[in-house]
Amino acid sequence: MSGITADRSRGTARSASNVLAAETIDELVSGLVPASGGRVEILAPFTGETLHLLPHNTAAEVERAAATARSAQRAWARTSPAHRRRVLLRAHDLLLARRELVLDAIQLETGKSRSQAFEELFNAAAATRYAAIAAPRVLASRRRRAGIPLVMQTRVSHRPKGLVGVVTPWNYPPSLTAMDIAPALAAGNAVLQKADDQGALSILATRGAFIDAGLPAELWAVVTGPGPEVGSALVAASDVVAFTGSTATGITVATQAAATLTPVSLELGGKNPVIVLDDVDVERVAVSVAHACFAAAGQLCVSAERVLVHRGIADRFIPALAEAVASVRLGSAFDYSVDVGSLTSAAQLERVRAHVDDAVARGAAVLAGGRPRPDLGPYFYEPTLLTGVTDQMACARDETFGPVASIVIVEDDDAAIATANDTRFGLNASVFSGSVRRARRLAERLQAGTININEGYRATFSAVAAPSGGVKLSGLGRRNGPDGILRYTDTVQIARATGIIRLPRTGAEHARLAGVMLLGLRALRTIRRG
CATH class of the missing domain: 3.40.605.10 (Aldehyde Dehydrogenase; Chain A, domain 1)
Structure with a gap:
């Protein structure tokens, strides 16, 4: 295996047909x-x-x-x-x-x-x-x-x-x-x-x-x-x-x-929310939210599919987000000249098309994207931003697992939390705010296994020393951190009597030692308080 290398033929454009020999x-x-x-x-x-x-x-x-x-x-x-x-x-x-x-x-x-x-x-x-x-x-x-x-x-x-x-x-x-x-x-x-x-x-x-x-x-x-x-x-x-x-x-x-x-x-699975509060830098956060939704063409377990925007900034943030999404560079380059690649399979493309077509047929509006790009490759689909999504639409409740996100306007922080938690999933969530203290207060109320502040997913996804996983129908157990190691072990307790005193065996011995044992428990209680 040590001899394996990637094809680096000089003078040959790198493409899917010649990258690996x-x-x-x-x-x-x-x-x-x-x-x-x-x-x-x-x-x-x-x-x-x-x-x-x-x-x-x-x-x-x-x-x-x-x-x-x-x-x-x-x-x-x-x-x-x-x-x-x-x-x-x-x-x-x-x-x-x-x-x-x-x-x-x-x-x-x-x-x-x-x-x-x-x-x-x-x-x-x-x-x-x-x-x-x-x-x-x-x-x-x-x-x-x-x-x-x-x-x-x-x-x-x-x-x-x-x-x-x-x-x-x-x-x-x-x-x-x-x-x-x-x-x-x-x-x-x-x-x-x-x-x-x-x-x-x-x-x-x-x-x-x-x-x-x-x-x-x-x-x-x-x-x-x-x-x-x-x-x-x-x-x-x-x-x-x-x-x-x-x-x-x-x-x-x-x-x-x-x-x-x-x-x-x-x-x-997940139906991950990102909450955008009314105290953010609109232009900067719009770019971050676009990345949170559409990195890896949305085919990441912790990608955001629901963007919950505070009404106080909705009229400014939504156009900024649509512009950020529209500016994402799609392509199949084997270098860093593009931002987002292709969907992985025909099945993935079909699921994305079905969710978008269903939403539009039921009254949703497309603010950005919304169409396949066969000119780029057979499974490419534009990063798509929807508004007017209702519970009757497939993309409202079910995981799309593709480049589709819906915008929901919320009245205040309480409404943002209620909407974010209104799902049978609980994998990842994020909160964007100009106040870390305010964001932390909301994070404590979110029903998700990983929660990011002022980042879509990379803060938690990259934290390999901390446990990650889902709640509700998003999973059981944790990977990463000490938990991710201990899940593969049986924890064994081995205890012994020191022989300093003989432990009671009979009722009479228990009676004689009961008072001493109660005093010991009270002493331990005092130590723990201290």
Whole structure:
């Protein structure tokens, strides 16, 4: 894998047809678990042309890969935290050293702009580094206050679960891979990952950096194939499952896992609000809100789809936002000359068109965008701003997961909170205000797992040392931070009696010691107050 590089032929314009050589793609695909389930055609979103043929695994191959990974895990768990730290830090360095390869793979598979691909690579590297450095501290055995101090002693330790099943979607493959898998490896686990077909190359490029950094190849198995067959086999084989995807599929995963009490963490859908208060710098915030809504063509779990604008500035802010949206540069360049790339698939394009067409047919107005751009590529769609959206429209309540945002005018702060929370989802939210204190007051009332102030999503998304995840139908559990490491462990308490005094065994002994024990509890209460 160490010989893989991106194609840099001099004098050749870089396009979807020549960015990665066929030999490079073949070498990446060789990192998959050997597959016999047939091959599927993967298309490049920028052109709609065939990118490569991806092998699919069978359920039996998933089961064999799980057994192999479990065997490798036993030796990995016995390595020292310092050794695992060194491997992950080398992987971090290799990810950055191979950034052009990873960026090219991301763009080829997802249709992202170069800037959004770089944001993803940066996040993947940061998550890997955090897991490497934080895990030894987070997982260290610690003494805890015993039930009866001096008489008893208690320690808490953390043991790896064993085999971690990870299901990674197509929209942010390396980033979500690193955030879910680096902590699992740091905690001493093996990994069985199902890569989405449209993200397999960039996932395998990411895995290659870890393998070349010294991670045993058998410890991290990557499989592909249909969810009902391959995904179900993965859940059945795993000791804990980390899933990112739609709410409907997440519920299916959780239901299957519940039958065997397999723990799950789920990051699911959202209908994320951004609140714009009446004390903002209108021009500046309009640009920030446009980015919050349309980065990665809106195909980011934490993208904003609802813009809640205070009535006091609506007449100034809405035209400024429409202008900012209209000025977004669309294109398929493999450099930084464009802002937003393509939707990833025909299915994504169809969903976006259906939501916009339904809204317009029911009376919504298009303030910016609102049409596909086949002149740029088969799946391009303009960043679209709607007003007059009502609850009867599909885009009002359901996640579009594309470049569509609706504007809602709210009367005051209370109305903004009520509208923002009026959804079955609770993944991400943001508040823009000239007063941080005012924004914090509103943030405390928002029903979301991550909340940004004066930023759309990057403040929380980049904070790999802090937990992130959803509430309501947006998920269970947390990735990142100490929580993201501990979710892959069993926490064990080991306590002992010191023998300083003999603990009571009989009723008579309890009677004699009851008074002493009550005095001890009162003393502890006094200490805690102090």
